[in-house]
Amino acid sequence: MSTNTIFTLDANVRADKGKGASRRLRRADLVPAILYGGNEEPVSLTLDHNKVNNSADYEAFYSHVLTLNIDGKKVEALLKDIQRHPYKPKITHVDFQRVVAGEKLHTNVPLHFINDERNAAIKAGGIAEHQANEVEVTCLPKDLPEFIEVDIAELEMDTTLHLSDLKLPAGVTSVELAKEDETHDLAVVTIKPAPKAPAADEAEGEEAGSEE
Structure with missing residues (x-):
């Protein structure tokens, strides 16, 4: 996997929320996620499960500034939390925090x-x-x-x-x-x-x- 693939993830804004919506997304091999911080409102997202899962195999994924390509808009973020299924090789939810240049x-x-x-x-x-x-x-x-x-x-x-x-x-x-x-x-x-x-x-x- 290339470095670009590890550190750049395509995402879409999602309107459907709740446990039922999350289950439907997971059945479609999508991962529900949230992006917060940076003095902006939290945004609910969906990402391709396989791409996130493959990136999660790399140590740098957890400590590097990532780029989220959200409906064509690029946002820099840090991975803050990743939730996994208790026994299946599945990621069930991801939390991202916005990174603002010039702010620690x-x-x-x-x-x-x-x-x-x-x-x-x-x-x-x-x-x-x-x-x-x-x-x-x-x-x-x-x-x-x-x-x-x-x-x-x-x-x-x-x-x-x-x-x-x-x-x-x-x-x-x-x-x-x-x-x-x-x-x-x-x-x-x-x-x-x-x-x-x-x-x-x-x-x-x-x-x-x-x-x-």
Whole structure:
């Protein structure tokens, strides 16, 4: 799938609302959606289910500024919520928020952990325990990163990397750290010793006891 297909979705304004209308749309392989924000009234939309479902397979779909082509009018938006059927591979509803150039937005950006293969503690038998896989940020639409890299090459055994240790791109601010409270400097990743397997003699002792 091309990048253009992932980040550009055709949509139509819908007049029919309610559960009955939504069920009819889903039977026709359409997804009901809503677009809100930007000091404008919310707009109910329909989108092609297969195109949305295919785009949802890509991580960038959740953190990138998307273009909604609404009856020929292009609107920039962020994906804010996606609802799925409890057991069928179906998307049942999508929420979008308008993006306004020059106005800061709040969203979650995924974390990409890199250089674990260069980490001496991991080479010595440690493991990287991830406490967070995304971070909430605020920034202008033009500064929104697709992801944020977390370099753990130098992280030592039994040490933790926190939000304040992340190198955020220019113009991007952590929402948690902006609260200026140490309790919001959340842990992101910790290098810790790998769990030890039960000792062989202990296992043999348990087996002998069961035979008795």
